[in-house]
Amino acid sequence: MTLTRRTFPGFAALFSLPLAWVLLLMVVPYAIMVAVGFWTRQFPLFYPDFQFGNYAQILADPQYTTVILRTLKIAALVTVCALLLGYPLAYFLVFTIRSQKVRNLLYMSVIVPLWVSYLLRAYTWKIILGTDGALNSLLVSTGLVSAPLDIFLYNQTAMVVTLVYIFVPFMVMPLFTVLDNIPRRLLEASEDLGVGPFMTFWKVIFPLSLGGVVAGATMTFCLSFGDFVAPVLVGGPDGTMVANLLQTQFGAALNWPLGSALATLVLALVLILLQLSSRLDRAGRIDL
Amino acid sequence: MLRLRWWQKGMVGVSLGVLTFLYLPIVMLVIFSFNDSKVTSFPLAGFTLHWYEAFLANAQMLRALANSLWVALFATALSVVIGVTAALALDRYDFPGKRLFQNVILLPLSLPGIVTGIAMLNFYKQIGIPQSLTAVVIGHATALLGVVVSQVMARLAKINRRQFEASADLGATPFETFRHVTLPSIRSAVLGSALLCFTLSFDEIPVTYFLTGREVTLPIYIYSTLRRGITPEINAIGTVIVAVSFVLIVLSVTLLRERERS
Numbered sequence: 001m002t003l004t005r006r007t008f009p010g011f012a013a014l015f016s017l018p019l020a021w022v023l024l025l026m027v028v029p030y031a032i033m034v035a036v037g038f039w040t041r042q043f044p045l046f047y048p049d050f051q052f053g054n055y056a057q058i059l060a061d062p063q064y065t066t067v068i069l070r071t072l073k074i075a076a077l078v079t080v081c082a083l084l085l086g087y088p089l090a091y092f093l094v095f096t097i098r099s100q101k102v103r104n105l106l107y108m109s110v111i112v113p114l115w116v117s118y119l120l121r122a123y124t125w126k127i128i129l130g131t132d133g134a135l136n137s138l139l140v141s142t143g144l145v146s147a148p149l150d151i152f153l154y155n156q157t158a159m160v161v162t163l164v165y166i167f168v169p170f171m172v173m174p175l176f177t178v179l180d181n182i183p184r185r186l187l188e189a190s191e192d193l194g195v196g197p198f199m200t201f202w203k204v205i206f207p208l209s210l211g212g213v214v215a216g217a218t219m220t221f222c223l224s225f226g227d228f229v230a231p232v233l234v235g236g237p238d239g240t241m242v243a244n245l246l247q248t249q250f251g252a253a254l255n256w257p258l259g260s261a262l263a264t265l266v267l268a269l270v271l272i273l274l275q276l277s278s279r280l281d282r283a284g285r286i287d288l
Numbered sequence: 289m290l291r292l293r294w295w296q297k298g299m300v301g302v303s304l305g306v307l308t309f310l311y312l313p314i315v316m317l318v319i320f321s322f323n324d325s326k327v328t329s330f331p332l333a334g335f336t337l338h339w340y341e342a343f344l345a346n347a348q349m350l351r352a353l354a355n356s357l358w359v360a361l362f363a364t365a366l367s368v369v370i371g372v373t374a375a376l377a378l379d380r381y382d383f384p385g386k387r388l389f390q391n392v393i394l395l396p397l398s399l400p401g402i403v404t405g406i407a408m409l410n411f412y413k414q415i416g417i418p419q420s421l422t423a424v425v426i427g428h429a430t431a432l433l434g435v436v437v438s439q440v441m442a443r444l445a446k447i448n449r450r451q452f453e454a455s456a457d458l459g460a461t462p463f464e465t466f467r468h469v470t471l472p473s474i475r476s477a478v479l480g481s482a483l484l485c486f487t488l489s490f491d492e493i494p495v496t497y498f499l500t501g502r503e504v505t506l507p508i509y510i511y512s513t514l515r516r517g518i519t520p521e522i523n524a525i526g527t528v529i530v531a532v533s534f535v536l537i538v539l540s541v542t543l544l545r546e547r548e549r550s
Contacts, residue, residue: 001380001381001382002381002382002383003381003382003383007381010462011377011380011381011383014373014376014377014380014381015373015374015377015381015383017370017373018370018371018373018374018377018433019389021370021430021433022374022389022392022393022430022433025408025411025426025430026392026393026395026396026430026433027392028411029404029407029408029410029411030407032407032410032411032414033403033406033407033410033411036410085302085305085306085309086306088298088299088300088302088303088306089302089303089306089307091299091303092299092300092302092303093303096296096299096300096303106307108538108541109307109310109311110306110307110310111541112534112537112538112541113310113311113314115484115487115488115533115537115540116314116487116491116530116533116534116537117491117507117526117529117530117533118491118493119491119493119507119510119511120317120510120526120529120530121313121314123317123510123514123522123526124313124314124316124317125313126514126518127316127317127320127328127518127523128313128316130328130518132327132328132329133328133329134316134320134328134329134330136329137329137330137331138330141330141331165309165310165313168306168309168310169310197293197296198293198295218398219398222398222399222400223398223400225400226399226400226401226402226403226494227400228402228494229493229511232511232515233514243400243402243494246402246406247402247497250406250409250498256410259406260406260410263402263403263406263407266400266402266403267399267403270398270399270400270403274398
């Protein structure tokens with residue numbers, strides 16, 4: 001319904017609470033965060049101001065730029081690994097499993113872990129990779145190594161493994177949806193024209209699934225970019241990520257303006273990526 | 289006959305590997321929660337319920353558990369009430385800024401939680417709300433609104449609109465139409481998204497981390513314990529959380545996937 005004088009009262013009755021709630025408790029907080037990013041700090045207090053000092057400091061101080069670049073690198077690695085693991089899985093679920101029932105069951109078993117305690121799923125890698133952990137004790141008891149190794153935990157590899165583990169279902173979800181929506185008659189047509197299965201995959205299936213690749217990659221990248229639990233639990237001294245810097249600014253360093261500026265940068269990055277991805281998705285969509 | 293090429297076999301191999309990768313760590317957590325040893329290593333030392341007894345005797349942990357349950361309960365209730373009203377309005381009316389509103393409520397789901405947490409912390413500080421469990425409830429309810437709105441809207445889109453018109457033509461008030469026509473057809477979507485909200489709020493860390501005061505929720509309690517080191521008690525409470533979450537999520541996904549029968 002479009003809004004007219006007659007329908008407006010009903011609309012207002014329904015929509016005023018959600019609108020007020022979202023404006024006051026979501027939009028205003030983000031706006032305040034952006035504003036505080038321009039404030040000045042005179043330890044231990046902060047003063048309203050409009051200056052770009054916090055941003056200049058973040059972009060000039062190698063202490064911050066190193067961490068930002070490292071976070072970009074880790075998030076990119078996580079995204080690529082999740083794609084390499086998630087794509088075959090989605091393909092397998094859609095094209096290899098013939099029974100609808102089995103397919104739904106398997107799909108559900110991939111999606112369910114996504115919503116199960118994120119903290120505990122990160123924590124399990126601590127008990128697996130630790131010096132006294134499951135992997136080491138297994139290696140020692142099978143005689144492959146003579147003493148527990150401390151190379152598994154507290155480094156960037158452990159962080160990538162943990163984050164891939166946490167976010168792989170986010171990759172599988174959109175991929176499964178796009179692959180499942182590809183009309184089977186296209187594959188039959190390709191086969192009838194004498195095209196082999198690999199070329200069918202490369203020329204038909206893969207291009208049609210790009211929307212899912214973009215959606216899954218965006219989600220995985222954005223969420224792993226802002227993670228602070230994995231670095232704390234399994235990351236080492238060189239494992240600080242942007243989210244840990246943020247924690248410090250609001251904790252020990254007590255520099256809310258700088259922290260807010262940094263959080264605003266993360267917000268901007270995510271918004272840009274979401275925008276790009278929705279454009280790419282639209283461009284890649286082929287009407288059938 | 290289904291014949292697979294080498295690369296298709298490779299894909300099957302990778303898939304089975306990924307499925308194992310997804311479940312092996314959770315299995316480890318469960319196994320070690322019953323293992324009679326302070327360290328999480330093989331070979332296993334024997335069966336014990338000691339770690340479960342330990343967490344049941346840990347007053348601080350139980351208090352955090354109770355806090356988490358209350359927070360999740362209130363946050364879910366708020367999210368559902370506001371989310372369902374918003375979904376009804378978005379489904380029924382066209383108005384300027386509709387797309388924008390939808391994108392804004394979905395933002396906290398794709399934005400790292402830490403940014404939302406910091407935004408809310410800044411806001412509460414400015415208007416003078418102290419960090420507390422109440423602040424956490426409001427924060428969760430706001431951040432999880434998108435879950436309810438998107439799921440309920442998806443279900444509303446599938447309903448035949450004639451039903452509403454028929455109900456109005458027969459003289460039902462808008463509330464009666466909602467109570468007897470709309471609600472029954474979206475019930476499973478509402479229930480499913482409520483269960484999802486409950487689990488997500490119960491397990492939430494980044495927003496809670498910034499908004500909580502001296503009273504903490506269970507994930508925050510576990511998180512701060514873990515920074516000091518591992519205790520097998522965590523494996524025991526972790527197993528319980530994973531088991532309960534699993535049941536709730538499977539239930540929720542089943543309800544959300546249910547097709548309307550009309």
